Each structure stands twice: as C-alpha cells, then as structure tokens.
Amino acid sequence: MPERDFHGRIGRTYDESEPWWPEQNRAPDDAPNVLMVVLDDTGFGHVGCFGGLIDTPNLDRLAENGLQYNNFHTTALCSPTRSCLMTGRNHHSNGMAAITEISTGFPGYNGHIPHENGFISEMLVEEGYSTLALGKWHLTPAEAMSASGPYDRWPLGRGFERFYGFLGGDTHQYTPNLVYDNHQVDPPATPEEGYHLTEDIAQRAIEFIGDTKQVDPDKPFFTYFCPGAMHAPHHVPQEWIDKYEGEFDMGWDEAREQILARQKELGVVPEDTELSPRNPDVEEWDSLSEDEQKLYARMMEVYAGFLEHTDAQIGKVLDYLEELGELDDTLVLVSVGDNGSSAEGGPSGSVDENRFFNNVPESLEENLEAIDELGGPKYFNHFPWGWAWAGNTPFRRWKRETYRGGASNPLIVSWRNGIEAKGELREQFVHAIDIVPTILETVGIEAPDEVKGYSQSPIEGTSFAYTFDEPDAPEQHTTQYYEMLGTRAIYHDGWRAVHPWPFGEPITAEALSATSLEESGWELYHVEEDFSEAHDVADQYPEKVLELAQLWWTEAGKYDVLPLDGRATQRFVELRPEPGKRRDRYVYYPGGQYVPENAAVKVLNRDHSITADLTVPTGGAEGVLLAHGSLSGGYSLYVDDGRLRYVHNYVGVEEYQVVADESLPEGEVSVRMEFETTGEARPEEGKGVPGTVRLYYGDEQVGEGEVPVTVPITTGLTAGLSCGNDALNAVSDEYRDRTPFAFTGDIARVTVDVSGETFVHDEKEMDKIMARE
Incomplete structure (x- = not known):
C-alpha cells in the first residue's frame, strides 16, 4: 500500500477526526527463519557426512537432523553460483557468466545482476523478514566496490538490512578488508590478540540475530552466512592444524580410495560408484620426493584444520539459535561449496600466491622453511591441486570446469519442525537456482511481480520442497545447461554431456562449425547409472550426444549464454566501466x-x-x-x-x-x-x-x-x-x-x-x- 494513502478521517479539529495507521508488513503465520550457509571452494568429498576425512561435527549433526542431497549442482565458479542462490535465475540470466572482473559487454556477461532479477533478500524483507548478510559477497561489479559507489548493488542495495563482511572474492583471514553496512571498518582486534575473520562473522551473526529477536521475537530472519573459508588463504590457528598432523601422509591417491570407501559406507554415493579416471595433471604421490610429500601433506593438514575451525563457527551460530529456542523453526540450507575444490595452488602449492602472479618462482627449499608457519598471518597459502582432485572424490577435475568435480557440491537441508524425515539421502537433481523457489514455497509466499518498481523476470529454478518427505518422488528439474569459461555441459533425464575446452583458448566460428561427432568434442555420461562420470559412452550413443548438444544450444539461446567465449587474457583487457576516468x-x-x-x-x-x-x-x-x-x-x-x-x-x-x-x-x-x-x-x-x-x-x-x-x-x-x-x-x-x-x-x-x-x-x-x- 502506498505510504501516502490514508484511511482515517481528517476534520477541522482532533475531536472531529479519526487517526489511522497502515498495517505493518508481517511474515505469514508460522513462517520459519531461514539460515543459508555457503562455503567456498569446498569439494564433494571434504566434509565428514559426505565421506570426507575432515571432522565436521556441526555439519554432520545438521545432516543427522535433516536431509543430504548428493545430486546438487553449482555453476563451477563462485560469483555465478552465488548469483543463482540469491535470485533463482541462471548465472547468464544474471549477467554473471563468470566474475565481474572479467565482464564483457554482453547481457549474460556484463557482471551487473539486473534489478529485474530480485534477490531472495529483497523478496523476504518486503514480507516482514529481517535480512542479514555476513561474510563474502562478491556480487557487486568490480568498478563499484570503492567508496565512490554506486551502492545499489552492495548488500544493502539488494534487500539486506545489515551487512558485515567483505565485498571481493577473497581476503586475508587475520587482517581482512572489512565492510560494515556501506562503509569500511578496521578489524576489531589484531592477529596477536587472536583475531580471525570466521570467528568474527560468527559472533556478528549472533549479535545481528539477537538484536532483532529481542525486540520482535515473532519476526523471522533470513541470514546469509558466508565465511571466506575455504578459499585461499588457508588461515587457521595452530591448534586446529596440529590435530591433523600425519593424517594425510598417505597422499592424495590413497585419500581418494579412502574417501570413496567412506562415501559408500555412509550411502552418499551408489554402491557401484567407481573412481573417475586420474587427472593427467596430477603427479602420483609415490613419485614425489620425501620433502615434497612432507610439505604437501602439511598444506592439506592446514586446509583440514581450516575446515574444522569453520565448522566450529557454524556450530556457534546453531548453538545460539538452540539457546533462543529458534533452531527448530529455522530452515537451514548449507551449500557446502559454491564450486568444486580449487586447483589454484598449482601442482606444487604456494605459500604466497602473489609470487606466482608476478612470475617469481617459489622453491621447495624456501617453502619448506615456511612449513611451521603455514596457516598463520605471514603467508597466503594454498594446497597443491592433487588435494583439490582428492577433495572432489569421486569426480574428475575441479573448479572452473563443468565436469561434476567442478559443478557438484554437497547440500544439507534441515528444518526440524517442517521436515519429518531425518538423516535421509535425496538423489533428485537439484541446482543452485532451485534454492530461491524452495525458500518461497517453504515460507509460504509467491514470487513478487515487482520489486522496488522493477517488473520481475520469471524464476528459472524449480522448488525441491517436494523431496522433503517423498524420497522417491520423480525429479522435477530435468534439464540444466552449464557453461563456464568456454567449458560446457548439459544434464537431461539422467544423462550428462560435457564439452571440455582448453582454458584460455578462443572459441572460433570455425571450431563450432564442425559437423562430425568426433570433431564436436562432446563426451557423454549416463549419470543415472554412472554417478562419478567414470565412463564416456559417446561412441556408443551418438544419437544421444547429438540430441544433448542440440539441447545445449537451445538452452544457451534461452538464457543469454551467447556469444560463447572461451578467451582468457583477451577477456581481461576488454573495455569495461571503471571507477572514474583514467588521469595523470x-x-x-x-x-x-x-x-x-x-x-x-x-x-x-x-x-x-x-x-x-x-x-x-x-x-x-x-x-x-x-x-x-x-x-x-x-x-x-x-x-x-x-x-x-x-x-x-x-x-x-x-x-x-x-x-x-x-x-x-x-x-x-x-x-x-x-x-x-x-x-x-x-x-x-x-x-x-x-x-x-x-x-x-x-x-x-x-x-x-x-x-x-x-x-x-x-x-x-x-x-x-x-x-x-x-x-x-x-x-x-x-x-x-x-x-x-x-x-x-x-x-x-x-x-x-x-x-x-x-x-x-x-x-x-x-x-x-x-x-x-
């Protein structure tokens, strides 16, 4: 109702008049709180309840009291996935084909999420929810992240009432680039005083939730909780690292075997699942020198401690909700990763990625000297890509690529008072764009036709609330395209076709004009029977390959995927908006x-x-x-x-x-x-x-x-x-x-x-x- 509408009566004096107040927007009766947790760069095989070798007791207890989805898919990259989670639209529909720092001047690639694609925060705040965002954002155009703005695509410009975190893709965990609402702030303590960003945002989440609940206990909240973990730098206090001393000495080859065995034991993968073929980029662990094994194992110990420490901070938020008596009435959705585990540490890992970016080589001898301080504030460390491969068990490849290793992540859903089933697995296909319609159905509101004066585009995802209490319900999201940096894939009715592309190679018209299936480069996996994409059956089913390739092009035309762009360095130097004119x-x-x-x-x-x-x-x-x-x-x-x-x-x-x-x-x-x-x-x-x-x-x-x-x-x-x-x-x-x-x-x-x-x-x-x- 317009604020200037008045339904009382105004006379010449007060006693001749009738006052009137507009009704406050209130959420539907019994609407749950919503807590969405998004981790960064975490693979399918990292967390304990999905067979990982890292202790994650708080994520595990959510799974025990809720549902695990083993067929949840992301876009294979950070910002694109987060845009899907926030809007319910595909990443190209959001202009977020990749990240804003490599945007180009086409609708699917420009890095500006249209206001016509409303955020779930914008929808819920208008329905009487408190909306709170904490941690990593990375949804603002790169040129708009400075104090000059504009601020309409910062968190407070997209429906969140409070924000505490960082705007970019990563930050130092001990000395982060912090933003509070719409302004920068210094960290409240120093590394020497025990400061760590994940602990800080967990405490802020508790404060934000407490602030609203103590004033209006019946008002539900939507809290978007996104630690910078597990993105590099892998930073965590020493005691969390030391717990894992020696736990990864077996190396990444044996780790994959152990993780798959645990996954089968827990039932999170089919019993007949095979390990996908070896990544040719990854050296065999037994071929490494003793010093290499020592360093690389320690780097994985740091990562493991970082993940368990992050799990503990999630636990603090859950414990607080329990103390408030709110946890039973909270829909908790945990996307364990916004893409597969990251290979950005390269074959040998790194103790300071800025040397890599500047072509300054890191030597094994120098990095060994840093081994006892990895995880501390002095280094910006990242493990070798062999551990990324193992973390994505049982899949092949990793982040940035559209194989399942890049685009499959665990999903955990818990709502004690709303989902009868507990500790069960769901195998229906679910994608990041399905989160928003699921929240809307659960809360009991319709997607709005208009947000802030902008007519809204259709939601492109499908609610999966139908799976909550029907484990065998036929899946309703039956077709989904993928595209990331030129790599492509398409899922349809239990089949998945994948088209890899060499990173950075331009996709030319000549390459796309090839007509034979052999030249087209598509691989085919019957994922209904081959969970891990271990067997390429393109030669056996050429008609299916052609069908899915044509379907991919249809979907690409529908969702602004074109023009297909596999460029890398050229894409960086594209002319794009800047924060002010270049000057002398x-x-x-x-x-x-x-x-x-x-x-x-x-x-x-x-x-x-x-x-x-x-x-x-x-x-x-x-x-x-x-x-x-x-x-x-x-x-x-x-x-x-x-x-x-x-x-x-x-x-x-x-x-x-x-x-x-x-x-x-x-x-x-x-x-x-x-x-x-x-x-x-x-x-x-x-x-x-x-x-x-x-x-x-x-x-x-x-x-x-x-x-x-x-x-x-x-x-x-x-x-x-x-x-x-x-x-x-x-x-x-x-x-x-x-x-x-x-x-x-x-x-x-x-x-x-x-x-x-x-x-x-x-x-x-x-x-x-x-x-x-």
Whole structure:
C-alpha cells in the first residue's frame, strides 16, 4: 500500500477526526527463519557426512537432523553460483557468466545482476523478514566496490538490512578488508590478540540475530552466512592444524580410495560408484620426493584444520539459535561449496600466491622453511591441486570446469519442525537456482511481480520442497545447461554431456562449425547409472550426444549464454566501466577509506612521483604518508626517525629502502618521491623495471638510491592503497609492529603523478583475477 494513502478521517479539529495507521508488513503465520550457509571452494568429498576425512561435527549433526542431497549442482565458479542462490535465475540470466572482473559487454556477461532479477533478500524483507548478510559477497561489479559507489548493488542495495563482511572474492583471514553496512571498518582486534575473520562473522551473526529477536521475537530472519573459508588463504590457528598432523601422509591417491570407501559406507554415493579416471595433471604421490610429500601433506593438514575451525563457527551460530529456542523453526540450507575444490595452488602449492602472479618462482627449499608457519598471518597459502582432485572424490577435475568435480557440491537441508524425515539421502537433481523457489514455497509466499518498481523476470529454478518427505518422488528439474569459461555441459533425464575446452583458448566460428561427432568434442555420461562420470559412452550413443548438444544450444539461446567465449587474457583487457576516468594525477586524503586495488592508481613499471603536502608539528612527526600493497609486495612513503623514507617491497622477498640525508623540517613542507625507470621490465622472469628513487623537501633533493628490481605485475589480490597510514597488512617490516603507523602530523593531500601507458601483463592479470572466484 502506498505510504501516502490514508484511511482515517481528517476534520477541522482532533475531536472531529479519526487517526489511522497502515498495517505493518508481517511474515505469514508460522513462517520459519531461514539460515543459508555457503562455503567456498569446498569439494564433494571434504566434509565428514559426505565421506570426507575432515571432522565436521556441526555439519554432520545438521545432516543427522535433516536431509543430504548428493545430486546438487553449482555453476563451477563462485560469483555465478552465488548469483543463482540469491535470485533463482541462471548465472547468464544474471549477467554473471563468470566474475565481474572479467565482464564483457554482453547481457549474460556484463557482471551487473539486473534489478529485474530480485534477490531472495529483497523478496523476504518486503514480507516482514529481517535480512542479514555476513561474510563474502562478491556480487557487486568490480568498478563499484570503492567508496565512490554506486551502492545499489552492495548488500544493502539488494534487500539486506545489515551487512558485515567483505565485498571481493577473497581476503586475508587475520587482517581482512572489512565492510560494515556501506562503509569500511578496521578489524576489531589484531592477529596477536587472536583475531580471525570466521570467528568474527560468527559472533556478528549472533549479535545481528539477537538484536532483532529481542525486540520482535515473532519476526523471522533470513541470514546469509558466508565465511571466506575455504578459499585461499588457508588461515587457521595452530591448534586446529596440529590435530591433523600425519593424517594425510598417505597422499592424495590413497585419500581418494579412502574417501570413496567412506562415501559408500555412509550411502552418499551408489554402491557401484567407481573412481573417475586420474587427472593427467596430477603427479602420483609415490613419485614425489620425501620433502615434497612432507610439505604437501602439511598444506592439506592446514586446509583440514581450516575446515574444522569453520565448522566450529557454524556450530556457534546453531548453538545460539538452540539457546533462543529458534533452531527448530529455522530452515537451514548449507551449500557446502559454491564450486568444486580449487586447483589454484598449482601442482606444487604456494605459500604466497602473489609470487606466482608476478612470475617469481617459489622453491621447495624456501617453502619448506615456511612449513611451521603455514596457516598463520605471514603467508597466503594454498594446497597443491592433487588435494583439490582428492577433495572432489569421486569426480574428475575441479573448479572452473563443468565436469561434476567442478559443478557438484554437497547440500544439507534441515528444518526440524517442517521436515519429518531425518538423516535421509535425496538423489533428485537439484541446482543452485532451485534454492530461491524452495525458500518461497517453504515460507509460504509467491514470487513478487515487482520489486522496488522493477517488473520481475520469471524464476528459472524449480522448488525441491517436494523431496522433503517423498524420497522417491520423480525429479522435477530435468534439464540444466552449464557453461563456464568456454567449458560446457548439459544434464537431461539422467544423462550428462560435457564439452571440455582448453582454458584460455578462443572459441572460433570455425571450431563450432564442425559437423562430425568426433570433431564436436562432446563426451557423454549416463549419470543415472554412472554417478562419478567414470565412463564416456559417446561412441556408443551418438544419437544421444547429438540430441544433448542440440539441447545445449537451445538452452544457451534461452538464457543469454551467447556469444560463447572461451578467451582468457583477451577477456581481461576488454573495455569495461571503471571507477572514474583514467588521469595523470591522483589526489588522496588522509582519514578516507581504503582504496581497493581495482580503483587505485597504477604506478608499476612507469615513471611516477608522490608528493605530500604536510604540516609537521614542533618536535617532528612520524608515520605513513601513502602505502600501496601488503606484506606480499608494494611500496610505502613514510617518515621514521625524523626522516623521509621510501620502501619498495619486492613480492615479500626483499625490501629496498631509500632514506633522506636530512631531518624533515617542522612547519608546512611539501615532500616528494620521484621514481625514474632505468631499464626494461622482464615480467616473464618475475622482474619489474629497475629505477632510481630521489627524495625532496620542497625543491631540494635530500636523498637518492637505486631499486634494482620492482614488483612486475601486481601488488596482490588483497592489496589496496591508504593515505595517512598503512591500513591492514603493512608493506614494510620496518614498521609492521607499529601498524597502522598513522602519520602524527597533518596531511593536506598526497598527489601521485603518473605518465606513460599503464603496464598490463595480460596472462598474469587473468591468473590474478580468476583466483578471486
């Protein structure tokens, strides 16, 4: 009802008038709370109740009191899946073919989820629900994540009333880039004080739920709880890692055998399930050296501790709901992963992915030296892809690919007062787009025709509430297409056709014009009988291959999948909207918000200068004037021990410092750093341009030094720029123990002047972007 409508009576005086109040929107009687939990980069075979070797007692108890779905499917990538979970529409319908950082100017690929595709939060808030989001978001266009907005696609712009988490694809678990509602905030504690992001968002979830329930106990909530786990960096306190010491010494080959045996014992896969064929990229465990086995096993121990720690935080939220007396009346849906387990650690794993992005090799010897600190704040670690393969048991391949290893995840549904069945398995096909219509049916409301003035598109998913108490009900979602980075698949009535494509290879018209089945490249799996896609039967059923290939093209045309695009580096350099025009001078001010990497000035491999206009108090000052990057690489201009200093951190390997010869004068002063390139960048060798650094007080040169090598490609995924302090992960060891090392004088402004063309290394930029999925 329009707010300006009035149904009372207004007379000349109060005693001649009748007041009237509009009725509040209230959820339907007995509508349940809804808690949606989404984990990141977790495979089908990781959690305990699905046969994994990692203890997950809280997810297990949800399964014991609810239902497990072993035929739940995602899109094979992070943001696309999350867009499906939020809207009930396919990822291309949402403009989220991949992630916004590689968007292109086509409807299915532009990274802007249309307002015509309403979020479940937008639907429920209008029906009297409290709507709360915590943790990872990654549904905002990349160019809109800075303080300049626009904010209409931030969580509070898409129906959530409260948000606490991070906007991007990943973040440091000990020093995260936090957003509270619509503004950045600092973490409430330090790593030394025991801070960890997953613990923080669990406590915030408890606070948010408590805030609403203590005021209006009858008002149901929709809580979207999304830890950054299990995405890299794999960060967890040491005691959780130590529990798994020696537990993975058997290696990934034997782990697959053990997981499949457990899956059969638990009944979460058919008894006749076979292990899918070996991934040719993965080395046999027994062929590795003793040192490799030692390091790689430890990396898996860290991951295992991280997952159990995450499970414990989910348990805290469940325990709180139990204490409130709300758990029985809460529909809990847990998507154990938004895609399959991640192979982004490469064949050997990594202790700092920024070295990989910059082509700086990691040696086994150096990584072994880090083994006792893996999981702590010093490293940005990721396990080798052999463990991703094992984590996706019994399937082949992994995240980014449309085999079941990339696009199948466990789903757990629990609603004590609403689902009679307990501890049972459901085998009907379910997809991420089916979550929204299931919630709507459970809550008892219809999908709205309009949200915020936008006429709504049809929901494309199918409710699976029919499976709650009918284990043998015929499945109702019988056809589903897949497409991710050129790889394709189609499910229809128990069959699945898969078309792999080499990552980064353009899909040409010539390639698509091939007419023979052999040239078309489709594989065929009868998944009704071959659960793990172990046997390609395309040669036996050529008619079925042709039928499904044609069906894929029909679905592609229906859901904005075209134009089919398998490009990688070329896709990164597509022209797309940016947060402001490119310019030669960037001006920053102290006290403002941290500037995300995609919105910050680009200085690598080019001449540039940084000028700070200061007022230095009597007695001097100290602190950071401008910092850009993190402990994994970057640069900082700061004052310490009375002198201006510049430091360049070369991917966490070496720091090169230039110090002024004279003390910083008191009063008003303009200080400047000039960087002049003195050679060529060799990014393929992991080396950015060398340069000469000169320091100035006013027009007087007060220092000079050489930087023999610089960061060649990127300062890192979680990097950014801050003025007046080094906001999170300090760039330099020189002041890391004094973070944020805020400048104690006054800064009027800091101006960064750049010239020449921005340097872009296409291939590595693509690697960097894709790791944020």
